[in-house]
Amino acid sequence: MRGQILTYSPETGEGIISGQDGKRYTFRGTEYRGNVLAIRLGMEVDFEVREDGSAAGVIPLPGASGAPIGSQPVYAKSKIAAGLLAIFLGNLGIHKFYLGYTTQGVILLLITLFLWWLIFPLLIVGVIVLIEGIIYLTKTDAQFDEEYVQHKKLWF
Incomplete structure (x- = not known):
């Protein structure tokens, strides 16, 4: 592989x-x-x-190169991208799709699409994704990678 x-x-x-x-x-x-x-x-x-x-x-692999050991590690997903997606497009579940959590992304998307006319469910989802975005942005890169990329922590 x-x-x-x-x-x-x-x-x-x-x-x-x-x-x-x-x-x-x-x-x-x-x-x-x-x-x-x-x-x-x-x-x-x-x-x-x-x-x-x-x-x-x-x-x-032939021609393989990379950053010297001791430089910043390479992470698979950006906490900044995930955090901003959660804050600005969280109700559509875009941040969940970005992190590879398809089921959770579909849940958020369906809630938004089918309950758009009900203020209360959208307000609750909005608060949840805002909190998630803030949590993503306040974690260190290593903490974010370990919790949300490696261990697949689904919510918060």
């Missing part, structure tokens, strides 16, 4: 790869088929998935 290196710590020899299937896989530097000093954040790699869900046989 192909993927991209999201994190790698030379101190612990551990890292995380984001696979093309959208899942995250841990790997050890000993599984890297090349010079571990050449590992870069955002580097495109090919790897195999073990039964335990970790990556094995990590091979850098």
